Amino acid sequence: MSDRDSLAEYRRKRDFERTAEPEGKIAAGKIAAAKPARSKSPALAFVIQKHRASHLHFDLRLELDGVMKSWAVPKGPSVDPAVKRLAMEVEDHPIEYNSFEGTIPSGEYGGGTVMLWERGTYGYGGDGPDPMEGLHRGYAKGDFKIVLQGERLKGSWVLVRTRRDSRGKAQWLLIKHRDEHAREGADVVAEYETSVTTGRTMDEIAGGAKPKKQARPTARKAVKPVVKKAVETAVKKASKKPAPKKRT
Structure with a gap:
């Protein structure tokens, strides 16, 4: 299925004359750009967007093939490996949706308040030699192993497909693997009640309050400045080292 086809349902459900949600463009360039060396998992x-629509839930979105594969997680993620969270797969969303925070008008699909609750990068969590092949194979098989590097969530996770409902929609379970980032009994949803980008609560977003902190670029866009700074620092240190003495 092409990227254009995979976003058709997303566009069909929305009236972009009324909603501020992005219409979405084909991110074909990202497919080629994301192809990694075989030994390295791409970032x-x-x-994760907290969404107060007809029911409060969380939307998990993972970039794959130029779109965001998406799941509605009614109770949100859990960092306790003993807790399995239902995740209902929904239509693919455009990558531009990653920066959306605001209010969807009443009467529109998903009408309500949307908060950017978490963001970051993820990679392949399996042990296959080709990370992208592993991600595609895992998603197709319903055993989607991932490693999150977010601001609030980190470590190894898995999405396990359990069944499809009468409409053909896939139901999955989102499970935290046991690692140094797992916390038994913790309620990470209750711990963080503000936007990861603007510091606002759901009520403040709904009321149109101004952001409390400047939104940083997404982790993907922030990579280049970080690398550039590291290189500049290394060059400065090298320039300060005294030249080696010549042997006589």
Whole structure:
């Protein structure tokens, strides 16, 4: 299925004359750009949006093939490996949706308040030699192993497909693997009640309050400045070292 086809349902459900949600463009360039060396997992974008629509839930979105594969997680993620969270797969979203925070008008699909609750990058969590092949194979098989590098969530996770409902929609379970980032009994959803980008609560977003902190670029866009700074620092240190003495 092409990227254009995979976003058709997303566009069909929305009236972009009324909603501020992005219409979305084909991110074909990202497919080629994301192809890594066989031994290295790519850093693909992920976000989690807290969404107060007809029911409060969290939307997990993982970049794959130029779009954001998306799941509605009613109770949100859990960092306790003993807790399995239902995740209902929904239509693919455009990558531009990763920066959306605001209010969807009443009467529109998903009408309500949307908060950017988490963001970062993710990579392949399996042990196959080709990370992108592993991600595609895992998603197709319903055993999607990932490693999150977010601001609030980190470490190894898995999405396990359990069944499809009467409409053909896939239901999955989102499970935290046991690692140094797992916390038994923790309620990470209750710990963080503000936007990861603007510091606003759901009520403040709904009321149109101004951001409390400047939104930083997404982790993907922030990579280049970080690398550039590291290189500049290394060059400065090297220039300060005294030249080696000549042997006589």
